[in-house]
Amino acid sequence: MTGRGMFGSTGSGDTSGYGRLVRPVAVPDGSPRPYGGYFDDVVDRLALVLDGALGSAGFAAAVERIVVHRDQLTLHVSREHLPAVASALRDDEELRFELCCGVSGVHYPDDTGRELHAFYPLMSITHNRRIHLEVACPDADPHIPSLFAVYPTCDWHERETYDFFGIIFDGHPSLTRIEMPDDWPGHPQRKDYALGGIPVEYKGAEIAPPDERRNYSS
8 A cells, every 4th residue: 555644755845744755554464363462362252242242243244354463453343333343342341441542533545445444442441451443434435433322532532533534423422623613624634635725824924835835955
C-alpha cells in the first residue's frame, strides 16, 4: 500500500511539513498462532462467547483477521458485528474489557472499499490486559455502529472521529462536530483534504496559507 504522509519531507519549501510526501506503508497481515502471552486466551474465550451468541460460526463472521504486531493484539471486526463483539469483551467474566480508551480514525485512500478505519484501544482493569479493535468501512458508505451504548466513554471520541474523518457512527445520541465549526467544509485529517487556501488572522496580522508562504529552505 502507498500512503501519503504529512511529515518528514525536507527541501520542498513547504513550511507546513506536508510537501506532497509519498511513502510506502506496511500493513501487517493476519498472524498465525500462537499469538503469545494472554492473547491466545482472549481469542479462544471470545470465540466461545461469540459462537454461543451469534451461532456456530459467529466468531468467524465477526472477526475478519487477527494481527499481532509490535506486541499488540488487534482484532479486525466486521462493522455489523462491532456492538456484539464489544459487548462480549466487556461483559464476559473471563474477558472483562471494561474500558474503551477512545476512538481514532485512519484514512487509507488506496485501500479500495475499506478506505476509512476506526481504531478502539480496550483495557481490562480486572485482568490488566490490553487489546485493540479495528473496523473498516468504504468511502461510499462511511457508516459504523456507535459504541456509545456499550462504552459511554466513546461519546466525544466518536464525535471527533466524525469531525476529522467523516465516519458516521450510527446510533450516537448527538453526532455533531466537536472541534471544527458546524459549517466547516470537509474533514481535515483525511489524506485527500486540501491543505492551504485559508488565510489565518492572528492579532490583526494575516498569515498566508501554507501553500502560499515564502520558501525558507533556499
